[in-house]
Amino acid sequence: VNGIVVRNIRRADTAVVESLGRLGVATVHEAQGRIGLMQPYMRPLWRGARIAGSAVTALCHPGDNWMIHVAVEVLRPGDVLIVACSSESADGAFGELLATSLRAHGAKGVVLDIGCRDAHEIAEMQFPLWSRAISAKGTVKATIGSVNVPVVCAGVQVHPGDVVVADDDGVVIVRRADAETVVKAGEEREKKEAASRARLEKGELGLDIYGMRKALEDKGLKYVDGPLD
Amino acid sequence: VNGIVVRNIRRADTAVVESLGRLGVATVHEAQGRIGLMQPYMRPLWRGARIAGSAVTALCHPGDNWMIHVAVEVLRPGDVLIVACSSESADGAFGELLATSLRAHGAKGVVLDIGCRDAHEIAEMQFPLWSRAISAKGTVKATIGSVNVPVVCAGVQVHPGDVVVADDDGVVIVRRADAETVVKAGEEREKKEAASRARLEKGELGLDIYGMRKALEDKGLKYVDGPLD
Amino acid sequence: VNGIVVRNIRRADTAVVESLGRLGVATVHEAQGRIGLMQPYMRPLWRGARIAGSAVTALCHPGDNWMIHVAVEVLRPGDVLIVACSSESADGAFGELLATSLRAHGAKGVVLDIGCRDAHEIAEMQFPLWSRAISAKGTVKATIGSVNVPVVCAGVQVHPGDVVVADDDGVVIVRRADAETVVKAGEEREKKEAASRARLEKGELGLDIYGMRKALEDKGLKYVDGPLD
Amino acid sequence: VNGIVVRNIRRADTAVVESLGRLGVATVHEAQGRIGLMQPYMRPLWRGARIAGSAVTALCHPGDNWMIHVAVEVLRPGDVLIVACSSESADGAFGELLATSLRAHGAKGVVLDIGCRDAHEIAEMQFPLWSRAISAKGTVKATIGSVNVPVVCAGVQVHPGDVVVADDDGVVIVRRADAETVVKAGEEREKKEAASRARLEKGELGLDIYGMRKALEDKGLKYVDGPLD
Amino acid sequence: VNGIVVRNIRRADTAVVESLGRLGVATVHEAQGRIGLMQPYMRPLWRGARIAGSAVTALCHPGDNWMIHVAVEVLRPGDVLIVACSSESADGAFGELLATSLRAHGAKGVVLDIGCRDAHEIAEMQFPLWSRAISAKGTVKATIGSVNVPVVCAGVQVHPGDVVVADDDGVVIVRRADAETVVKAGEEREKKEAASRARLEKGELGLDIYGMRKALEDKGLKYVDGPLD
């Protein structure tokens, strides 16, 4: 199934996507049972961006960025472009001109399991970008791949229309069908964390807040007074 | 010796610790004979922090951050938490809630031979943190380790109560018994460097300031006028 | 041919070097046919520097920075120091004192296929530096290497007098003889990119601007309407 | 969807699986359009094994091999166990006792995106095993995962019942529905390669056998007589 | 404490050392509570060696193997040489001549947190060797280190006289004082494993042998019949 472009995809509800973006990667990842997180080599080009959007996927080949150009046409405002590569490569498949094009079409950002270039210009534009590398090495337009097919990006399966959440902690994918449930679980988690934070700030111990002392003792943890030297 | 928590440890003199912090990692490392430096994969979460404090150590297991919670209770103001892991892992064992707890207990910072998460929030808090990775991947609380036992962190043996010095150059450990000697050696080094700096700024050559020409000639270094092409 | 220092080298025309610097790494790399780019592990110590200059080369050995001191003497204002190492090493062979010395001699910056230290101080000085690592691990002065001989740095052959261009995208080398031609090709490329940028900003597609639709069809790319789920 | 064990899965036809195994990884990968290949860090424990079988999948957590024990019960003779891990880990989650158990249940082999141990014993048993690492570091049985759910293993999505083909070149996954088509394409490819091999052995050039000269000329390839030095 | 050679060290009882060697790395590592295992990048030069001996330690500097020569003089028959390096290096610090010298002095083998060379000759000699790399890059004899001081090798603290156990699974260190206890625990473990092996060979499930079903159910593991597709 190489060489296919799917023009239309189903997307999650906009309000749900926004809520996921507000929650952020770490909370969303926990809220959906610790699945869907891309490998930690995926880093933001600049610090401070936090986005969420619907995944439009492109499958490229090493040294070739042709399918990114193809993908722009099927992007809708609010989407996030996910670029997978058929084998490991750090070449700079995405630069400032493509960022300009994506922004003109309303894309929220891009996630690249390959390299980017024009690092300075893209950071100046404040265009949100996560990638495995920065490299000026350009790419050709010689081999076709696919757009809007399921891909594996940085260790995670991404279906077109899944929700992409990305911030300084990395990138997490939420299946479209799970998005609403994850928002609810995430918001509950946030409330609990706010309560814990208030107690921790006052110096209460996690040991007491989370009631860990009994379990630790059962596992056999021993305290000694010390010092031992 | 797994499953032990040592409540009390000996710490270095506060003034000595502060002096080591002022000297910084590169100078301290030189002053103690180029030992005790953690491997360079340990990077600060944000640039510009420079801390020193007494080491409280936690030995965790991959995918498990239980012992960090245990360690908070035995931390004293001015300490730095050192987290070692029994095998290589980049999971996000430390986040903003733990940073809040550590700060409430007066910790100067944390050094993690594992990943951290909530990168944006911890940077906003200006909480000093060095780690091998940033990853939203959470951890469980299922396996006990130890607190305040000797650990190997990023290639360096750390004993509880050793002095931890950390800045943009990385993390160095000074044995408690050596701390005072290292301060003296570091301060002498600083004076010499200040003198060299003044001469280098004026354009004098290291070759002359450090008297290297004879040794280079003895080793057989040859000068040719060139150009050779 | 170890143990040689070549005092004088041929340099490219200053105006040409400046033009290459203005064009930047990605454009220069494209303009010369995608050759001469150092591997992407070479990263700037701080973001935002963009330099160009003539290469003065130093070949060091792991754990030894002696030849950097030797190289300072043959540097001329406008040069960029290229430091290669005879085997892979991340040790901190270059610190703030050497940066001070290079600046005093008019060097535009330094490119290290080894580590640097005094990261905070060098960033404060705004001295442009690219390296493979940051490490406080110091080096000795025990083994001679060479200065101004051809070296391989981060995967690229560098001859003394070649033009070094470096920015947030990495480091690219232009052979002295090619420099003028590359400037012309780069400036033409810039013009074309400016035209493309204006059209992309308005939302035109790369598919149309670059006339890709026919070639994609010839390769067998198929469009389906979708959604497929 | 964590914590699920699916007892029964659909498997590909046995004859088809056997044919894929005979074709081997490189041919199968080509025959299905260069998709489905695991990343090259997956290496055989010993050289010379070539297997194919139906995928039974286990999703484990770092430092935890509990789900492998669970998976054994649902394995059928001819299956290959695929072990994915929720984050990167090299711990030795699989040793000689599990190999003994898998062999007793008729498994053809195991593919681990984590480490193995008892390397010597498993090699002596000639039990086919591919993994990302060898490590004696043991694992606990504390966290549940899933069995026979879709997983990502070494960069490839694997569904239960997909065909796994593995040999000295690595591991490739064929979707169950595609298996028969891939066999046909692979066998045709083999025939063509046999013909090419016979000609290449006689010294004919690929340039002529594959008719490349015209395309190279069109792309602008120039021949010069040389020597140039 | 650089520049020290300790001539005499305490060693563990020979019979105890031999027993640890017979148990092998994986069993010893388990028997002592999963501590003391070197990182998995330490690999045997050739497959099939299994050794145990008393650690004689050498601390070298990158690109320098001088201290290995110094260490030979203090080696006794039955010892294993542990070579640590003050920063990460893959240079070939150990070759066939040193292997000859070690063998002449009765060393059981060598463990190098640096590279080796003469790979073919050392394998032909069947001299047991574990290292982080193979590299022909030679080293100098210019900087002093220490012999028989505590070192960190591949992530593990090694004291002179500790027991080194190494085989195809890697390298594990047993503290001298713990050696006898570890033998006992290891031998008990072996007996249990023999019993489990016999049952597993007959096709009994680990789920039943280790009584895991209840714990899995308590954790919430659910079985579904399937197939789900």
Added chain:
Amino acid sequence: VNGIVVRNIRRADTAVVESLGRLGVATVHEAQGRIGLMQPYMRPLWRGARIAGSAVTALCHPGDNWMIHVAVEVLRPGDVLIVACSSESADGAFGELLATSLRAHGAKGVVLDIGCRDAHEIAEMQFPLWSRAISAKGTVKATIGSVNVPVVCAGVQVHPGDVVVADDDGVVIVRRADAETVVKAGEEREKKEAASRARLEKGELGLDIYGMRKALEDKGLKYVDGPLD
């Protein structure tokens, strides 16, 4: 200078090449002053090959092996094919059919700064091959590179006609003009090593054979009797 094929190159004298092959990588590397060694990630596909030959170079692009086919035509018996890649890639650009073709044309072996495939078949053929990876991932024939131009392969500059020496220790390049001198230096080195080996086998110490005791003392090395614990 992309897109050039140089048909004829100068080669070193056959007897000299053979002598270099007999000396092997480690000796040749030492004999020419420790230069020219490829990075240690270049590993033989199978153990025990030792070859030397004249370099024919091919510069390919990631995911593309077209130039290897072009290079076969200009190969002469006794040559070694050196394949460089314009950016980092592990794709399997070389398989059994190309090995067959190279053998038919008399090539001694191949050195690939990219991946190979058909690992089992090539090992069975006993065709000597060094590469950075094994991967079944195939490549296209879409982008032209060059043949018999200078390239950088695994960190070393290779000129067409240089002598390639490769064995289990890796790959070293000798400039054609230096080949004869290197043979002489290598043979002298071999004689010295034979003498040392004989003394080391009898248990004499390197400290005495190489007269190191005085230099160690001058550097400040101190001996203490111990044991210290």
